Amino acid sequence: MPGLNQFLILGAIIFCIGIYGALSRRNVVVLLMALELMLNGVNITLVAFNRFLTPPAGVSSSPFAGQMFALFVIAVAAAEAALGLAIVIAVYRVRHTVQVDQIDALRG
């Protein structure tokens, strides 16, 4: 039966895979996917904390605070993905590419 640590390690691994993807891949769509991984890694830690630790009295009145956080993150991630993809499509129309290393109009 896995404990809190195992879940936290799983969340950290998924988060790190996300960071690795976000920093190393050039395709914007893949970048967005990597961002999703990072968010989900965080979600796992939130839910795990909620499951294994009881919040001290006074900090939160709800036993489901961590899960609620996770739900919010999922909703925000969905909105972010929609917005991000819309931007990707808009950028593609103008620049005919989705490779981030070629989108450098703000270069100094």
Add this chain to the structure above:
Amino acid sequence: MSPLLPLALLILLAPFLAFLLNAFVARRAWALAGAFTIIGVAVSFITSILVFFQVWAGARLDLTFPWLTIGPGQSRAVDLGLRIDPLTSVMMLAVSGVSLLVQIYSWAYLHETEFDAQGHPHVHRDPGFSRYYCWMALFTFSMLGLVLGSSLLTLFIFWELVGLCSYLLIGFWYDRGRTEARPLVAEGYEGQYADARLSPPEAAKKAFLTTRLGDLGLLIGILYLWSQTGTLTFSQLEGMVGSMPTEVATIAALLIFCGAVGKSAQFPLQVWLPDAMEGPTPVSALIHAATMVAAGVYLVGRTFFLFEHAPVAMLVVALIGGFTAFFAATMGLVNNDIKRVMAYSTVSQLGYMFLALGVGGLGAAMFHLFSHAWFKALLFLTAGSVIHGSGTQDMREMGGLGRLMPWTFLATLVAGLSLIGIPPLSGFWSKDLIIGAVRNHEPVVGVGRLFTLDLTVTGLLLFFALMTVMMTAFYTVRLLFLTFGGRWRGDPHLAHHVHEAPAAMLWPMLILIIPSIFVGLWGSPLVPVGHFVSFVEGRPFTEEMSLGDIALPLALALIGIVIAWLMYGLKTISPARVAALTGPLYRWAYNKWGFDDLYNALVGSVVVGFAWVVAWTDRVVVDGIVNWIAQVIVAIGRAGRVVQTGQVQTYAWVVFGGLVIVAAAVVLPTLGR
């Protein structure tokens, strides 16, 4: 309060109001502009007469108020104010009187008559008519302010204002270019050339800059005097001069004299006045003959107590004045431009005045200033009439104007004889006073004896004065013969266009004949009481006039007249032969003793060289520092732009790296616990 104060204010404010109205109201209404100035100056003139009679009766005005106070405990005041004494009242009469007649004269002078192919006259009014009267009103105001000032600072303010007006009026025809040298159209002078002349703006700049050189000395002198005495009021300075060290008085007097040298076109700053003739002739008559150029003499006369206390300064004044009188007259002998001959004559006569001041003849100098103002203004007005009537100002292209312009001829003749010093005209009495003053002067520095002649400075001064009498007679008679004698030598097509001056020009000239004849009597032994010199100097004055004193200058004048008559009237001596015989001397005088060339070379090498050094310093050192600062900033920016890749992932790396560092900083210290 003195009853003179309202009158003094009226004298000042009438022309100033005319100036304001002309500057802001009557800019397009030309007739109104002329009327404002004439009325304003007329009010000044009438009030000046009233003031004169009150001063004659013994009234005085000496009013000062502190303009600003500075120093510990507000202890030192800089004063402004008005002063009326005999000297002022006499100056005001001359300034406002000549100015009034010149204003009336100018009305017609600025209406140019031109003839078309059919010979019909067309009258053109100068487009700058209103502007002209605007500046003329300002000038009259400034000149009256100059003589009314009761402190050196007041005087200096108006001194600069008249300089400005002189600049503006010399450059009145600012759109005219240079006059190039051109072959003469004159019978008997074929193959000769009329000289090239500066453009009016160039002449104006030359006049302004040259006088500024002297004004710098005056300003330093004023500051020096103030630092030494703490006051600039004439009456207070006069009271202090007794306790003043001689060196202080000498330095102050010499510095003040610098200003006078510039303004009165004395050697070595005489170069500007002949070129100032590029202005309209009435301007030359008023500013560059009668009033402004005499301001230098007035300045020395006003601060005469200082000079009397400084024998060295007196000697310098006398030598500069005497030399200038001689030196300018030699240039007048050979010039062919009617106005320039008169300009040299003015410089020469101003030299006389300084000579008189230098030998202690304050009253004599002021009297010559006063009488000279009238007849020299008249002489210039007649020159204006001649130029207006004949369309040229080179005397070789004139001739025979005596019959064509009889009234102008009469006026020129009277003024010319007065200038020569023919008794009993004005110039005779005033010049005689000056020569008398030189004669009575104690010899200052003796060098030795040559035969029976004492080689003293006074002897030299007397030599200058007497030689100048002869040369004055020569160039005046030469001018008269070349202009009015013989028959028309110029372009034959123009001969029947030569016309007598219109009434508005003629009347001022005819009126000026009266003072040119009679003013001199005031300074003659013939007046029983109230001799000019005793009036101005405020002490009893009796003039001993022996026949011998009169005879020598008169004989020299007659010699000058006869030589000129032989050369230009009877033509028994050919002027060309004389010029050829005296070759180098003639060219030396004709080229103005080389002073224009010398100054051009000096300005060209020294001033331009210095300017080059300054420009180099500015370009390389000053600009270099500024550019270096800019380059450093650019380099910093260039280094900084490397960070801005525009790559979103680079930024993400930085953010992540920063996060790791922060996390490490937070977490690592807790690990040991």
